[in-house]
Amino acid sequence: MISVYHFPPGTSKWNKIEHRLFAFITQNWRGKPLISHEVIVNLIAATATRKGLRVQCKLDTNQYPVGIKVPDEEMELINIIKDKFHGEWNYTISPHSA
8 A cells, every 4th residue: 555645736835844954955065066866865865954853865776667658447447545635635545455
């Protein structure tokens, strides 16, 4: 079972932790050349706030196929249960019963 909960569009400004943490991330990489994904991830992962909040970050080097189209018939078979509160943003994908 996978549950997904999204913030509605335009609401990231409500989440103050993003703003407070991003200030420390940008201070940590200030003046350093961002020459690769690995460098960026390592700089982000080395970030901590004054109160001790540490960032966990790692680079996903897996290769994923692109351009795969899932037919409508297969999409209809996915067991998606929409949440009562904004089911378009919040839902659970469950396996089919055997």
